[in-house]
Amino acid sequence: MRIDRALFHDTVLALVVAAVSVALFVLYGPERLHEQGALGMGMRAPDAFGVALVVLACAPIAVRRRWPLTGLCAALVPETVLAALGYGAGLAGAAGLVLLYSVASHRGLAVALGALMLSVTLYVIGAMAGPAAAMGWSEHLVVAVVLVAVWGAGRNLRLRRAYLEELKDRAARLERAHAADTRAARAEERSRIARELHDVVAHHVSVMTVQASAARKVLSSDPELAREALSAIEHTGRMAMNEMRNIVGVLRADARAELGPQPGTRDLPSLVEQMREAGLVTRLTVEGHAGPIPAGVDLAAYRLVQEGLTNTLRHAGAGAEALVTVRHEPYELDVSVEDDGRGGQPSGEQGHGLVGIRERVALYGGILSVGPRPGGGFEVRARFPLKDGQ
DSSP states (O other): OOOOHHHHHHHHHHHHHHHHHHHHHHHSOHHHHHHTTSSOTTOOOOOHHHHHHHHHHHGGGGGTTTSHHHHHHHHHHHHHHHHHHTOOOTTHHHHHHHHHHHHHHHSOHHHHHHHHHHHHHHHHHHHHHSGGGGSOHHHHHHHHHHHHHHHHHHHHHHHHHHHHHHHHHHHHHHHHHHHHHHHHHHHHHHHHHHHHHHHHHHHHHHHHHHHHHHHHHHTTTOHHHHHHHHHHHHHHHHHHHHHHHHHHHHHOTTOOOOOOOOOOGGGHHHHHHHHHHTTOEEEEEEESOOOOOOHHHHHHHHHHHHHHHHHHHHHSOTTOEEEEEEEEETTEEEEEEEEOOSOOOOGGGOOHHHHHHHHHHHHTTOEEEEEEOTTSSEEEEEEEEOGGGO
């Protein structure tokens, strides 16, 4: 059976206060107080009824945390009767102070103020009806100050407890927000890595596949052309390995990757030349003056052209031509890849490559359009906004 520690401690406190109060009530009667020069005339001698009232005044301390206001009301009644009948209450008044402190520290401001006013009111009633009426105003003022001080100590404890709870709640919210941010950052990093790996692997493997197919077809009839295709496959494979090594090197904390500049629109001529070597007729058109372009936008534009040409190589069919257009405008970069092939990837069956391109374009606030052209073929186009003309 589990014991309620708070109830146990409060019960022990109630027993201690009751025992001391009864002892003082019996030992310090009117004669004893008068002998010591204290106010004792007019007070009733201790008897069984008075002892019972003292015990009743102290008993509610046992429930001071569970029902503080009810306990205070229950304690003030016998205290008021003791004072009105002229008994020496001993430490019975301490029970009221303990319960007033409990109400102030465990209940709201309105209830706590009500408890203070009730305590003061009943004290005034008891003082006016009993021997305490002979006391001077200074003694009554001391009692009032004690009541307010006890009430203030309880309110201070409640405010400190509420402040600590708010700090704990704020720390928990910050911890949850940090965990959510960490998960979002990890998801974004996984998406970024997936995009980079797909763009590198899909492009180079597609080029190598086309070149290997061409080499196989001319291997017996034109060995020299087949040798050139195999050399191109080797060169493309080395490029893919270098880019893969750089990506993996960045991910490994103990590796020293050769961090070269990321590809951008300045590298489009070499990309177009590579596609021509793979057998895709490709043209590059650059319009406008090429001003400074943010590195992220520059890389996203390059990857878009790379993915568009890769899809053309895979889906457009034999004899297709691709046109890469880059338009530099004051506040926008317009990049498109269009072909006149028979193939094309339906918009409802976009692979990981176009999904990655869409994520890249959205990351920089761009607009992406992907789909078949009205006159035949397929088009991938993106418009990237440039701030302040850059």
